[in-house]
Amino acid sequence: MEKITTIGLDIAKHVFQIHGVDALGAVVVRRKLRRDDVAGFFKALPPCLIGIEACATGHHWARVLMALGHEVRLMPASYVKPYVKRQKNDATDAEAICEAVTRPTMRFVPVKSQEQQSVLMLHRVRELLIRQRTMLENALRGHLAEFGIVTRQGIAGVGTLIALVEDQDAELLLPLAQAALLPIVGQLREVHEKISEMDSQIHAWHRSNELSRRLETIPGIGPITASAIAATVTDATLFKSGRQLAAWIGLVPRQNSSGGKDRLGRISKQGDPYLRRLLVVGAHAVLRFSGKGKAASTRWAAELLAKKPYNVVAVALANKMARIVWALMMTGRCFEDSATR
Numbered sequence: 001m002e003k004i005t006t007i008g009l010d011i012a013k014h015v016f017q018i019h020g021v022d023a024l025g026a027v028v029v030r031r032k033l034r035r036d037d038v039a040g041f042f043k044a045l046p047p048c049l050i051g052i053e054a055c056a057t058g059h060h061w062a063r064v065l066m067a068l069g070h071e072v073r074l075m076p077a078s079y080v081k082p083y084v085k086r087q088k089n090d091a092t093d094a095e096a097i098c099e100a101v102t103r104p105t106m107r108f109v110p111v112k113s114q115e116q117q118s119v120l121m122l123h124r125v126r127e128l129l130i131r132q133r134t135m136l137e138n139a140l141r142g143h144l145a146e147f148g149i150v151t152r153q154g155i156a157g158v159g160t161l162i163a164l165v166e167d168q169d170a171e172l173l174l175p176l177a178q179a180a181l182l183p184i185v186g187q188l189r190e191v192h193e194k195i196s197e198m199d200s201q202i203h204a205w206h207r208s209n210e211l212s213r214r215l216e217t218i219p220g221i222g223p224i225t226a227s228a229i230a231a232t233v234t235d236a237t238l239f240k241s242g243r244q245l246a247a248w249i250g251l252v253p254r255q256n257s258s259g260g261k262d263r264l265g266r267i268s269k270q271g272d273p274y275l276r277r278l279l280v281v282g283a284h285a286v287l288r289f290s291g292k293g294k295a296a297s298t299r300w301a302a303e304l305l306a307k308k309p310y311n312v313v314a315v316a317l318a319n320k321m322a323r324i325v326w327a328l329m330m331t332g333r334c335f336e337d338s339a340t341r
Contacts, residue, residue, distance in 0.1 A: 004028050006049045008098025010090050011061055019094035020048075030091065043068050051101025053077045053093075054109040062111040073101050074109040110234040119205055119231040123224075123274065126198040133191045140165075140184050147172060162188065202227050217335040218324050219298065220282030220317070228278060229325055236330050242323030250276050251319040267315055276318070283317035 003022040007029075010017040016038050020029040033041055038061070042050075047069045052058050054074040062072040075097070083096035100106055112120075137158050144150075144161055149172060151157035164170055165181045173181075206212045206223040215226035239245045246252055250271040253264035269276070283301075287310065290302040300320075305313045328335060 004045060004048050006051070006098055006102055008051050008094040008096070008101065009061070010094040010097060011052060011055070011057060012090070015090070017090035017094040019091070019098045021098060030094075032090070039064060039068070042070060045070075047071065049073070049101060051075060051097045053080055053097060058109075059112045059117060063114075066111070072111065073106075074111060075100055075106060076109060079107060108238075110238065112231075112234055116231045116234060119202070119227060122198055122202050122205075123228050123231075126195060126202070127274070129191050129195050129198065133188065133195065136184055136188045136191065140181065140188070143177075143181060143184075144173075147177070149173075158188075199224075211329065214328055214332075214334050215325060218321060218328070219335075219337070220279075220286040220321055221325075222282070225275075225278040225282055228275060232272060232275060233325075233329065236326055239326055242326035245326040246319045246322040247271070249279065249322055251279065251315060251322055279318040279321050280314055283314040283321060286317060287314055 004020040005023045006021050008019040010019075014035050016033045016035065018029060018031060018033060018041075019027070022028050042065055048071070050065055050070050050072045052062060052072060052074055054076055058074050062074055065072045080093075080096050080100045083099045084092055085096075086092070140158070140161055141150075144164070149161070149164065151160045162185050164172065165178060165185050170178070203223050206216070206227040209227065209230055212223070212226040212230040215221055215229055216223060221229075233245070236245070239248065243252065247268070248271045250269045250273070251267055254266060254268040256263045256265060286298060287301055287305060290298045290305060301313060301317050304316060308316070324335060
């Protein structure tokens with residue numbers, strides 16, 4: 001065990017697979033571990049390099065092993081897959097991880113803290129509740145449409161339908177149909193209250209985080225987007241430029257270049273879809289008022305909007321916002337816009 005320098009750890013719910021090699025690359029250990037035995041096994045080892053695929057529980061195990069004195073590196077699973085030789089199983093996965101973690105050009109995922117994961121959990125739960133609210137609203141609209149009751153789109157229209165269902169003297173609904181829809185209305189109110197609570201908690205963390213407050217100064221970025229970026233991008237120095245951050249989010253064109261000819265297509269949509277959606281939505285908000293503002297950023301968007309389609313400009317503006325985010329994270333400054341370019 002003293003010869004082990006690098007270990008590939010394939011994590012799971014109960015059975016973990018390890019693949020350890022020495023300084024020359026010779027296999028020293030290859031075995032399975034139960035979940036309760038993982039910490040004890042690595043505690044008895046001298047400090048070594050451990051590779052783990054970045055996944056839902058990867059950050060937890062990285063923190064545990066780092067506390068034991070080991071160097072832990074997380075890697076995207078898609079970057080580890082090319083090192084799997086044949087016949088995918090836990091043993092070959094651990095071997096591929098052990099091989100990939102030693103590559104000099106491998107890209108690694110920073111280990112998130114418990115606080116960062118907690119903030120992102122707030123965002124994920126909020127997104128889940130919003131999807132549930134949309135499902136309930138659509139169900140309510142669909143059921144009432146069967147009786148010829150249709151209202152306008154948006155919150156105001158849903159409020160009208162809720163008031164109609166809760167009205168005991170309503171003549172448009174039979175008591176049986178009203179009794180069937182009351183549980184949907186009750187769930188709608190409960191989900192809406194939970195979303196408001198999540199928003200309050202996210203805003204409270206945003207106000208307490210210096211980086212998140214600085215990112216909010218960028219046009220099109222509010223507390224939700226700023227807190228999501230601050231909790232997701234743990235170390236801006238891992239990106240050499242703002243374009244790399246935009247590419248990591250998935251806001252750059254997909255390349256299909258060959259023979260010295262550059263062929264660019266649609267955005268790659270790689271990386272974090274949640275951050276990409278938030279930035280694009282924020283870009284739409286900037287474009288909505290681009291004709292009224294005198295700032296350089298809004299004038300740039302308005303001029304581009306005169307030449308390109310609306311959605312193309314929105315993605316381009318989201319790309320620019322991501323580059324500005326990287327610049328602010330690297331310099332420690334707030335966004336400063338001027339009336340002149």
